[in-house]
Amino acid sequence: MGVRNQTQVVEFVFLGFSGIPYGHTYLFLVFLAIYMVTVLGNLMIFTLIQLDSRLHSPMYYFLSHLSCLDLCISSVTVPKILVNFLCQRQTITYNQCLAQMFFLMSFTGTEAALLAVMAYDRYAAICKPLHYSLLMNYKVCTVLAFATWIWGFLDSVLHTALASNLYFCGVNQIHHIFCDLPPLMKMSCSDTRTNEMATHITSLFVAGGPFLFIIFSYFFILSSILKIPSNTGKRKAFSTCASHITVVVIYYGNGLLNYNCPSSGYSLRTDTLISTMYCVIIPMLNPLIYSLRNKEVKRALKMVLESQRKVYTSSHAHQGRTL
Structure with a gap:
């Protein structure tokens, strides 16, 4: 117990923005604007899917889960970053750090499976267009969506449990902007071989498995599209996949940089930029990608705005007659 009391820390200090001693007020406004766009964008996608019956299909059902995940990922990290911008010291308590890491890894692991x-x-x-309604019925979609959340949760439980046994020998400075497993292992003074082995093994299943599944799926998808005789049919088939492919490339590309940095590590500035992209920018981009490239989503948004405009106009007209 004496060794544990000497090695356990009470709080951590983030150094991600230490290279920017001034201008935190401007950074606060920038991150606040990004967070507001993220929240509004993802809530818009989720709400439109719930309101428009024409969007009640498997593709949009999973898209609503993706919007929830992006909202959760951003909410786990950005509010704490915003609070720290207003403080002189950018800190987080030990328990809050583990909680932030748990939820972040859970949501990002779930998103990897959901993209698959x-x-x-x-x-x-x-x-398989003739069997689509059977392969992707409501029960199957519900089970698959639930399984993706369990997938991420189990991975996060394992890593958080192992991270809770790490000692830090009084070192409490994290070269990062939020709590994550790689920087915690780097600053720990205890043996991290078990954590590193668990990270490598689970990354093959949690991230590598879904990614390979996506590659194989699109191999067969591309083969089927090339067999379509008309160019119009080919373009229509490609358009249904374009948004998903864009999200996959951005998500896995930044995830690879974030969790598989070279042994020498990135510079603090580069690491901060990659972390910001991974957990702050990407959750904002996903709803923009799907809304700007998807005709059904744009049509649903236009209908909702039109209906709200009519309600607003009629209410004002009624008030005018009353007066």
Whole structure:
């Protein structure tokens, strides 16, 4: 117990923005604007899918889960960053750090699996159109969505449990902007071989498995699209996959940089930029990608805005007659 009391820390200090001693007020406004766009964008996608019956299909059902995940990922990290911008010292308590890491890894692991499920949905729609309603019925979609959340949760439980046994020998400065497993292992003075082994093994299943599944799915999807005789049919099939492919490339590209940095590590400035992209920018981009490239979503948004405009106009007209 004496050793544990000497090695355990009470709080951690983030050094991610230490290279920017001034201008935190401007950074606060920038991150606040990004967070507001993220919240509004993802809530818009989720609400439109719930309100428009034409969007009640497997593809949009999974898209609503993706919007929830992006909202959760951003909410786990950005509010704490905003609070720290207003403080002189950018700190987080030990328990809050573990909690932040747990939820972040849970949501990001879930998103990796969900992107694979969305790829399977596109495979079923393009390669098995006659059996699509059977392959992707409501029960199957519910089970797949629930399984992705369990997938991320179990991975996060394992890593958080192992991280809770790490000692830090009084070192409490994290070269990062939020609590995550790689920087915690780097600053720990205890043996991290078990944590590193668990990280490598689970990354093969939690991230590598879904990514390979996506690659194979799109191999068969591309083969089916090339067999379509008309160019119009090919363009239509490609358009249904374009947004998903864009999200996959951005998500896995930044995830690879964030969790598989070289042994020498990135510079603090580069690491801060990558972390900001991974957990702050990407959750904002996903709803923009799907809304700007998706005709059904744009049509649903236009209908909702039109209906709200009519309600607003009629209410004002009624008030005018009353007066």
